[in-house]
Amino acid sequence: MTAAVSPADAGPAAEVKPASRPTPPRPSLAIYLGLAALAVAAFIWFWQTRESTAVLYVPLGEIMLWAPQNPLIGFLVMLAVLAVCWRTRTGAMAAFGALSFVIFTYWAGARINFSLTSIPERWSNLEGQLQAFFRPNxxxxxxxxxxxxxxxxxxxxxxxxxxxxxxxxxxxxxxxxxxxxxxxxxxxxxxxxxxxxxxxxxxxxxxxxxxxxxxxxxxxxxxxxxxxxxxxxxxxxxxxxxxxxxxxxxxxxxxxxxxxxxxxxxxxxxxxxxxxxxxxxxxxxxxxxxxxxxxxxxxxxxxxxxxxxxxxxxxxxxxxxxxxxxxxxxxxxxxxxxxxxxxx
Amino acid sequence: MITFENVDVVYPNGFKGLSGVDLTISRGEFVAIVGLSGAGKSTLIRTINGLVPYTAGTLTVGGTLMDPKSKSKLRQLRSRVGMIFQSFNLVTRISVLNNVLTGRSAFTPTWRSLLGWYRAEDKEIAFQSLERVGIVDKAYNRASALSGGQQQRVAIARVLAQDPEVILADEPVASLDPPTAHQVMRDLRRIQQDLGITCIVNMHHLDLARSYADRIIGMRAGSVVFDGPTSEATDAVIEEVYQRSLTAEDVAAVDVAVSLDDLPTAPEQEAAEPTATQAADGQAQQPVAAPGGETEQGRT
Missing domain, CATH: 1.10.3720.10 (MetI-like)
Structure with a gap:
């Protein structure tokens, strides 16, 4: 590409850019689209099988979008991971690994309803016992x-x-x-x-x-x-x-x-x-x-x-x-x- | 006496280590085996004590047929055939004496070995072996505390503790600096002559081989391509073995990276020893100076 553009404006450009450096190979877009499709599939599956009923409302001007809270967050994390992988020119295999890591972690956490939000709810119960730990016998x-x-x-x-x-x-x-x-x-x-x-x-x-x-x-x-x-x-x-x-x-x-x-x-x-x-x-x-x-x-x-x-x-x-x-x-x-x- | 008759070694991966080797090595000989890496020098040596089993032909050691299949026969054979290695192969965490006592394993009941409770006679033999190589005062040091030359002497003492008929040495001085290499070779030669042991040594350095061996065997691609007294192993013959012209590194053991401080001792001892050796063997003196001179030319 650079070669095709050059002769006319090569003069000053050659001064600024001393030599062309090798760039990392660009991973195939098709594979990344496939991975994005995988993320969408995972999102749909998590939506269908969700147990938590918490719903997130997203105001978009006139209309209000809503989505199950946790699967949506999980989906956004998946997309973010893919975006970072794309930006850093990560190979297809590594990107797939990163995406499946997120999917599996989400699946495991969702399956057992892992959430730290129940701790404050149990605080009244916990308080007395914790106090005992400050005056051991x-x-x-x-x-x-x-x-x-x-x-x-x-x-x-x-x-x-x-x-x-x-x-x-x-x-x-x-x-x-x-x-x-x-x-x-x-x-x-x-x-x-x-x-x-x-x-x-x-x-x-x-x-x-x-x-x-x-x-x-x-x-x-x-x-x-x-x-x-x-x-x-x-x-x-x-x-x-x-x-x-x-x-x-x-x-x-x-x-x-x-x-x-x-x-x-x-x-x-x-x-x-x-x-x-x-x-x-x-x-x-x-x-x-x-x-x-x-x-x-x-x-x-x-x-x-x-x-x-x-x-x-x-x-x-x-x-x-x-x-x-x-x-x-x-x-x-x-x-x-x-x-x-x-x-x- | 060690006799190879048409011996082949084929490794499990199909690589042919030796092919059709015929050799007779008589008692009390000091034989050097030379050849490039991969020529089958180590294989030849390891076939003799069964560390590498041969796959065809017959091999007799001291009149008995070598049988690589029978473990007890192998152990019996190995008790009479000692081996020295390039990397010394000492257990560095235990004492020098205990390393030497490893050589007594074949003559020690297993329970004594397990408890580490050796007989007084065996210890005496170990001390005598250490005396022969001149480091009896290091007997209770850890092997790791010794220098390379000293460690190889311990390895020689370990072999001597076996009271061997044959000593096999696989590149015994290749990891030592040139002056130390000469000292260790001199010790080995002296002991071999004192005790009338057959000695078979793999060598990289031609001048070491010429200085200390009675007989030189040249190997290429698993076959013996030269076999004759040291006096016949001229540069031309060795070039034929190597299939290329000799370089400075092939010949030189003394003048590669020796500092000036080493010069007064090393060449002097070297000059003294081969003369004595060869006088005893009635062999022609191989000019030690010549390779050195050649090296100088080669460098400049």
Whole structure:
């Protein structure tokens, strides 16, 4: 184009514009129109399926347009995203990604009626409880010393056992250190199953299977639940660390005639040791928190105490427990950070 | 004695690593393998201890047929064949002594290895190996705290702890600076002669190969294209192996990027050692100065 216009007025223009710079390729308009059509389709669908009845009135001179409030806002956001993408010459794929991100987020939020507007409506209910958090009952926290220790003990036992078993499973799960491919694959699959059940799920399961605090077996169920939780985490994280160890020492151990166990012990373990210790400390932190959470489903410890106080509406006690929990978790965090720094 | 008879190596991806290799390497020989990258030097070396399984032909090491399928036989073989690597392959987080003790794995019960509780005899062997390479005082240092040359010496000590009949070395000095490379090669040569070990070394630097080896094997595209005593490996022959004329970088190990400070020590030792070696072997002295001179011309 510039070339076609030029010779006559090229003189001064050439002075001002030293050289033509490459411009980013313009994304295809057709695709953007298609994306806009997708946004319209999404808007229509959200309109049809809307649950909120709030309607927005848009005065346009003589006439008054109206539209369901939330889908319209969502639609405008979609168009704005497309406009920004167009302006920044974003490729078709990325623009599609951005648009679908907005659509999915809107869909998810609309589906569960996500809105913060209900909080002020519940304020009268909330006020009293919030006030309790400003005057926690400190004397109560030390009264349940025993429960704190139970929680801590569950975390320690579960960490020790879980990390050890996790280490063994990680060794078998990683193709680098496992005897053969089928073993590694099946252990990995088993591991995914273990990991797919959350800690509270395991706790409910073990409480149902072997009995909770009612039978005096609460901590046992709790430790077993945390154990499964820990095995899943350590085996996953450590397995990936083992995948990435440097192959040189392993080859050297092989060349020296070491067998599989010797090779794993001599060449693999020292390389992943910092990772293992670090994961173990992380798992210990998680266990302190998780043992509180699973305490609520009846495995004893401070979590059970917490749920008891909540059922009694003793918010001062609840507040005291939560504050103490923050302090405990922070202390454990500092402790493990201190160790990790010395590890490297 | 190591015998290759028409050995082929085909990698799982179909790449032919070795084709029709016939070789006999007798006990106590120091063999250097030269060739360009991808010529099959590493494959040849790794075939001997089964790190790369050969796919056709027969390979016997020390009178027994190599069987890449049998794991226990492989381990037995590897206990007698030590290997040194370009990147040393030490476990850097553990002590030098524990690295050397890795060489004792084949002779140590598994439970001892697992607990890290080695026999006193094995530790003594490890200390003796470290003594041979002259860094016994570093035994309890972390391997990562050592310099490159020292790390390669630890790797040599690890091999010596196996009490090997054969030492395979895959580019043992390629990641070391020239003076250190010479020192490590000299150590290897001395130990090999003291203990009568067969030594097979991959090399990039021609003058190192000429200085320390009894015999040179040239490889190209997976085949052996030259095999003869060091005295026969003239520049013309090597150019034939490389299929191109030699450049300064091919020959020089001493005069590439050596500062003036290194000159008094490096050439002096270099001059002393090959003479002694070759006197012992009764071989013609390969002029070390000549490649250097050539380099000067090549640069200017």
């Amino acid at each position: 400190w004397s109560y926290v030390f009264g349940v010393w025993d429960q704190w220790l139970t929680t801590l003990n569950m975390a320690i036992v579960a960490t020790a056992l879980g990390c050890f078993i996790g280490l063994l499973l990680a060794m078998i799960a990683s193709p680098v250190s496992s005897p053969n491919k089928p073993t590694s694959q099946s252990v990995k699959a088993l591991n995914s199953v273990v990991r797919s059940i959350p800690d509270v799920g395991w706790a409910l399961l073990f409480v149902a299977l072997i009995g909770g605090t009612a039978y005096g077996l609460g901590p046992l169920a709790g430790v077993l639940a945390l154990l499964m939780f820990n095995i899943g985490i350590v085996a996953k994280l450590l397995g990936e660390t083992i995948d990435a160890v440097s192959p040189g020492p392993i080859e050297a151990a092989d060349a020296a005639g070491a067998n599989l166990l010797q090779r794993d012990r001599i060449a693999v373990l020292p390389q992943v040791m910092p990772g293992f210790v670090s994961y173990s400390l992380y798992v210990f932190e998680l266990n302190i928190r998780a043992s509180t959470a699973i305490g609520i489903v009846g495995v004893g410890g401070i979590g059970q105490e917490l749920s008891l106080q909540m059922n009694r509406f003793a918010w001062e006690n609840v507040a005291a427990i939560l504050y103490a929990l923050i302090v405990v978790v922070l202390l454990v965090d500092l402790f493990s950070m201190w160790i990790r720094r010395r590890l490297m």
